[in-house]
Amino acid sequence: METLLNPSKTPNLFIPKTHLFKPYFLHSNFNPQPHSSFNRRPLSITITCKVKTSQGRKNDGKNISKKIVLTDSAPELSNEEIKAKPKGGGKAWGVIKKFPKRVLAILSNLPLAIGEMFTVAGLMALGTAIDQGESPEYYFQKYPEENPIFGFFTWRWVLTLGFDHMFSSPVFLGTLILLGTSLMACTYTTQIPLVKVARRWSFLQSADSIRKQEFSDTLPQASVSDLGVILMGAGYEVFLKGPSLYAFKGLAGRFAPIGVHLAMLLIMAGGTLSATGSFRGSVTVPQGLNFVMGDVLGPTGFLSTPTEAFNTEVHVNKFYMDYYDSGEVSQFHTDLSLFDMNGKEVMRKTLSVNDPLRYGGITIYQTDWSFSALQILKDGEGPFNLAMAPLTINGDKKLFGTFLPVGDTDSSNVKGISMLARDLQSIVLYDKQGKFAGVRRPNSKLPIEIDGTKIVIVDAIGSSGLDLKTDPGVPAVYAGFGALMLTTCISYLSHAQIWALQDGTTVIVGGKTNRAKAEFPDEMNRLLDQVPEIVESSISKKPDNIGG
Amino acid sequence: MIFSTLEHILTHISFSVVSIVITIHFLTLFLLVDEVVGLYDSSKKGMIVTFFCITGLLVTRWIYSGHFPLSDLYESLIFLSWGFSLIHMVSYLKFKKRKNNLSAITAPSAIFTQGFATSGLLTKMHQSAILAPALQSQWLMMHVSMMVLGYAALLCGSLLSVALLVITFRKAIKIIGENNNFSFSFGKIQYMNERSNVLLNTYFLSSKNYYRYQLTQQLDRWSYRIISLGFIFLTIGILSGAVWANEAWGSYWNWDPKETWAFITWTIFAIYFHTRTNTNLEGVNSALVASMGFLIIWICYFGVNLLGIGLHSYGSFTLN
Numbered sequence: 001m002e003t004l005l006n007p008s009k010t011p012n013l014f015i016p017k018t019h020l021f022k023p024y025f026l027h028s029n030f031n032p033q034p035h036s037s038f039n040r041r042p043l044s045i046t047i048t049c050k051v052k053t054s055q056g057r058k059n060d061g062k063n064i065s066k067k068i069v070l071t072d073s074a075p076e077l078s079n080e081e082i083k084a085k086p087k088g089g090g091k092a093w094g095v096i097k098k099f100p101k102r103v104l105a106i107l108s109n110l111p112l113a114i115g116e117m118f119t120v121a122g123l124m125a126l127g128t129a130i131d132q133g134e135s136p137e138y139y140f141q142k143y144p145e146e147n148p149i150f151g152f153f154t155w156r157w158v159l160t161l162g163f164d165h166m167f168s169s170p171v172f173l174g175t176l177i178l179l180g181t182s183l184m185a186c187t188y189t190t191q192i193p194l195v196k197v198a199r200r201w202s203f204l205q206s207a208d209s210i211r212k213q214e215f216s217d218t219l220p221q222a223s224v225s226d227l228g229v230i231l232m233g234a235g236y237e238v239f240l241k242g243p244s245l246y247a248f249k250g251l252a253g254r255f256a257p258i259g260v261h262l263a264m265l266l267i268m269a270g271g272t273l274s275a276t277g278s279f280r281g282s283v284t285v286p287q288g289l290n291f292v293m294g295d296v297l298g299p300t301g302f303l304s305t306p307t308e309a310f311n312t313e314v315h316v317n318k319f320y321m322d323y324y325d326s327g328e329v330s331q332f333h334t335d336l337s338l339f340d341m342n343g344k345e346v347m348r349k350t351l352s353v354n355d356p357l358r359y360g361g362i363t364i365y366q367t368d369w370s371f372s373a374l375q376i377l378k379d380g381e382g383p384f385n386l387a388m389a390p391l392t393i394n395g396d397k398k399l400f401g402t403f404l405p406v407g408d409t410d411s412s413n414v415k416g417i418s419m420l421a422r423d424l425q426s427i428v429l430y431d432k433q434g435k436f437a438g439v440r441r442p443n444s445k446l447p448i449e450i451d452g453t454k455i456v457i458v459d460a461i462g463s464s465g466l467d468l469k470t471d472p473g474v475p476a477v478y479a480g481f482g483a484l485m486l487t488t489c490i491s492y493l494s495h496a497q498i499w500a501l502q503d504g505t506t507v508i509v510g511g512k513t514n515r516a517k518a519e520f521p522d523e524m525n526r527l528l529d530q531v532p533e534i535v536e537s538s539i540s541k542k543p544d545n546i547g548g
Numbered sequence: 549m550i551f552s553t554l555e556h557i558l559t560h561i562s563f564s565v566v567s568i569v570i571t572i573h574f575l576t577l578f579l580l581v582d583e584v585v586g587l588y589d590s591s592k593k594g595m596i597v598t599f600f601c602i603t604g605l606l607v608t609r610w611i612y613s614g615h616f617p618l619s620d621l622y623e624s625l626i627f628l629s630w631g632f633s634l635i636h637m638v639s640y641l642k643f644k645k646r647k648n649n650l651s652a653i654t655a656p657s658a659i660f661t662q663g664f665a666t667s668g669l670l671t672k673m674h675q676s677a678i679l680a681p682a683l684q685s686q687w688l689m690m691h692v693s694m695m696v697l698g699y700a701a702l703l704c705g706s707l708l709s710v711a712l713l714v715i716t717f718r719k720a721i722k723i724i725g726e727n728n729n730f731s732f733s734f735g736k737i738q739y740m741n742e743r744s745n746v747l748l749n750t751y752f753l754s755s756k757n758y759y760r761y762q763l764t765q766q767l768d769r770w771s772y773r774i775i776s777l778g779f780i781f782l783t784i785g786i787l788s789g790a791v792w793a794n795e796a797w798g799s800y801w802n803w804d805p806k807e808t809w810a811f812i813t814w815t816i817f818a819i820y821f822h823t824r825t826n827t828n829l830e831g832v833n834s835a836l837v838a839s840m841g842f843l844i845i846w847i848c849y850f851g852v853n854l855l856g857i858g859l860h861s862y863g864s865f866t867l868n
Contacts, residue, residue, distance in 0.1 A: 110826060114819055121815045128805045128852075167803045271801070280798075354685040354796050365798045469798040477800060481787040488783045492776050515776070518769040519642070 270476030309360025368465025631700025701778030
């Protein structure tokens with residue numbers, strides 16, 4: 001065991017330790033590590049020194065390589081570099097320099113992060129319990145001051161804290177921003193140093209330290225290189241140095257949580273861009289009419305800038321619906337043509353509900369439909385277009401109606417023929433007394449006689465409900481989604497580490513894993529069973545599991 | 549016609565088999581019969597039969613209706629019970645050598661969900677319905693199946709955590725329970741069930757505390773792994789739902805009640821993982837968080853549907 005100790009730096013060895021105990025919160029901050037059996041202190045030493053020397057790069061040349069032997073808990077000898085702490089000039093400057101680090105340390109505190117997550121969850125739950133987006137009078141009525149819920153919750157709470165628009169309220173957004181900064185701080189201070197530590201492979205030199213692992217076993221007549229071959233076959237990366245062996249598998253599982261955090265930050269950034277930089281609009285266009293995109297789209301935030309494509313004119317050629325045999329609506333379709341400023345048709349496509357149209361960064365979705373007008377022939381004259389009005393009924397089925405006055409149209413009590421329709425395929429007609437007269441389909445062109453008037457339904461003209469949107473944040477958000485899915489899957493992997501030592505003819509094996517603790521002993525036993533025994537006799541008997 | 553009768557048959561078979569499995573578990577528990585091994589084998593086979601029955605049920609429904617069997621509440625409940633039996637099959641196949649008592653949790657869960665689905669409350673929905681236009685998409689398969697599988701795994705894992713809590717605080721519960729004559733708690737059942745199987749492998753020497761520690765360790769590890777798996781499914785489900793929403797309606801997040809509650813569920817289980825990173829909080833505290841998660845999943849899956857509003861109104865139903 002060679003230790004390179006520069007004598008002049010000996011006192012500095014203890015400085016990192018004392019620095020640890022001065023700011024107490026710094027010490028406790030670096031508890032959250034997946035490597036649970038890692039003693040806190042050496043890790044803290046590394047990180048503390050690293051943070052402090054981030055400005056003192058000139059000391060890189062004077063690395064002191066030292067092996068730290070720990071007396072309590074899992075003794076692991078690792079090659080750690082303690083960088084010499086630079087002498088900061090002046091106390092005041094030191095305090096100012098420390099400030100961002102203190103903030104960083106506070107932000108990466110785990111209980112704070114857990115508290116923030118609970119707060120976000122609680123606010124979201126509250127947001128679903130309280131009806132959103134209603135007028136203030138609604139809240140006066142629902143949460144009256146005379147009879148507060150739980151004894152204190154009145155409309156004052158709702159309106160001052162912005163709970164009526166919870167998901168864009170300052171309270172909620174502030175908590176999200178705080179969570180975002182905690183994420184960034186934690187990734188920087190805790191997880192990135194972890195990468196360095198986890199990647200260092202270290203050999204255990206003493207049999208005792210191997211036996212103290214979570215799982216340990218002894219193979220009486222074996223060779224460590226045989227074990228190495230077996231482990232390589234099982235997918236481990238094996239390193240042999242003399243009599244000792246180190247193998248690991250699933251290192252990606254340690255890095256993946258960093259990826260998760262970064263993916264979440266990407267999603268948050270993309271979401272912010274969407275919220276501040278997009279355009280939205282919706283329009284109901286009767287068949288045969290047009291609109292210009294720019295007229296319909298409205299900005300959502302301060303970063304929204306319109307593009308050239310906003311000048312495109314959209315023409316609804318046809319709107320039609322598909323029906324099931326039972327009469328239910330199966331799909332809506334809109335045939336659209338896009339014309340640029342010169343009147344040239346640049347695109348033609350038929351939209352339907354899960355199939356939007358994309359042009360120049362703008363996407364058009366089919367979201368709704370309506371009944372615009374009913375075209376009829378009355379007594380052979382016409383065609384007349386009767387505008388259809390939506391009628392409110394319970395549930396989300398639609399009902400439209402129109403009225404054809406018959407007889408004296410100037411009297412105050414006008415009678416006429418009513419026509420109702422749920423969709424574009426059949427119209428129900430009622431006479432002057434309101435009695436049911438008949439059903440007609442627009443394509444059949446069959447006349448119907450009601451109170452002496454001959455009506456022919458020529459056509460049912462629908463209107464298409466379209467939503468338009470342009471969203472610059474979508475690529476970032478999609479990339480974040482993909483990264484999040486991938487890294488979450490990868491972080492399921494368990495990082496398993498195995499050490500072995502050749503002691504005469506016996507091999508002492510020890511191992512641990514961070515996630516799959518239940519399956520690890522089984523897997524280890526299975527692997528160790530495969531290690532060949534070096535004996536003259538043909539009886540090979542494997543020892544029972546004596547540890548773990 | 550053939551398909552619907554086939555469906556009926558399969559439903560009844562799976563329901564009865566699961567009831568038998570549960571009965572066997574209760575028998576071994578209360579009678580403490582030593583021929584547990586024979587009965588245990590048959591209960592294992594029973595769960596396998598259930599798995600195949602429910603799979604057959606779903607496939608039949610798929611063929612019959614022409615769309616993936618996940619369009620309303622009834623179908624998603626059947627899918628959930630399939631998820632439970634799938635988890636049981638996977639854990640059974642992975643741990644053939646060791647006695648695996650996960651069926652103590654998966655079997656009752658499967659039966660309760662299936663029982664509720666087939667009960668009289670939802671008879672209106674038993675017929676295969678046609679899909680609304682918004683649901684006619686390839687994303688339906690991925691999003692909903694991932695969500696329901698995620699719910700199944702998370703429910704299993706959080707039930708294991710609840711069991712862990714009950715066993716840890718069993719003394720306190722027993723004191724309360726002894727005041728009543730009827731002192732059956734789920735944890736006690738679980739504990740005795742597990743213990744009777746642990747005894748088969750080792751000699752009953754040390755005090756109860758050692759076995760309780762072993763048991764809680766095992767429960768802790770199992771619940772961690774299962775919740776991790778469920779979390780992955782939930783993440784994929786939520787994100788694929790967001791992408792689908794963007795394709796269909798133009799925005800990937802609308803603060804719809806169901807979406808919000810799914811996100812709350814995701815947040816709670818993220819808190820669970822973070823509490824486990826710190827060894828001080830591991831064990832009981834993380835189990836507390838997972839137990840909260842159990843309630844929240846039910847609110848998310850069921851409670852929101854009772855409201856019947858928002859973009860996810862397909863899943864709503866009215867009790868008549």
